[in-house]
Amino acid sequence: MSETLGMRLKKARLARGLRQNQVPGIAQSTLASWESGRRWPKWSDVLRLAEIYRVDPTTFTPFYTPDAGQFAGVRHLEDAARTGDWATVWQDGYRFLQRHRQKVPLAVYSRVEQLLAQAMAEQPWLGLVRRQQTLDEELRVAAAMHNLGLGARTMHQWFVRLAQQYAPDHPSYIKVLNNAAIYAERMGDLTTALQWLAVGVNWSKAHHQWDRVPELEAIAFRLHSYTEDLGNLGLQGQMCGELADDGNTFVHEDLCIGYSWRIWRAKDTTAWKRLKTLAIKTWLDDSPMPPWMALWDAAWAWRQRRVAKPLSDWVAWWLADGETLWRAHWDWYLRDAMLLAAQSQHPGFTEWRHWWSHYLQQHQEDGWLTWV
Incomplete structure (x- = not known):
């Protein structure tokens, strides 16, 4: 029987001395389905496994040779780009990624994504899917782009175009501003993210959407906390009031993470204990509290007691x-964990950094690498 991709993946894992539940970044059930052949991994996933297993990625390339349809599809997109037919680039490129996303080689996928980004950059005024496109329709397209796994930089360019193309008085315009901030943060460009948030706060006030103001301000507070210290913020006074008054779980989460970073930078263990007490006291939702507290407890265990x-x-x-x-916050909790590990010189970061760097580069979030 000829060797399958799953068999080769399993052989590489065993040669590295790893069990399925010891492979970082891949759920055991997902890895099992790949090795058994029940599911087919994307090339980007195979590249990540190659890095973890420390094998040459070309070991797996025989299973990912582009077929004739893929070659023809890319040539068609490049021909359209050469003639400046950016609407065709977008329409057919989008369909190409939908059709081939499971088995397309990384080089082919990246080339199509580059052409999509170029289409947005060259003709930002064009509807790209249809000339008569509404903002709500474009937002639905953006959701599909996100589900396809397009990178943060590509997604940010999309929302920049929407912000320029549509009138700010549209009721959905705040979604454009909010998503632009989200993808700027994912890129690691906090300055740009904070600029989008400031515009969003002003827009919300001008359009009397007062419930959005504290949410956007809390996100801005969290982003500022990557560089600002605790300063004169009173843990007993101002913070307690901020956490208790709003009752919004998203605001609560962003403020708590913001204060956690400031306290971490100040190396103030007493303030950390006080924050945990206040956070539990002011959590007004029946759902479990987001896992930020467990993450920082684990980081403090290493920093204080050298327990890794x-x-x-x-x-x-x-x-x-x-x-x-x-799911919604998975990537930035992972990012915070990596930053905490790097800044405290946790021994695990030596291995984590390798695949995390690949993850950031693959998702156009590599601006965060400058933080480690």
């Missing part, structure tokens, strides 16, 4: 189950 296992266990749990439990 809690943070290693948290990262392993997050990689295995976090995306299922907290």
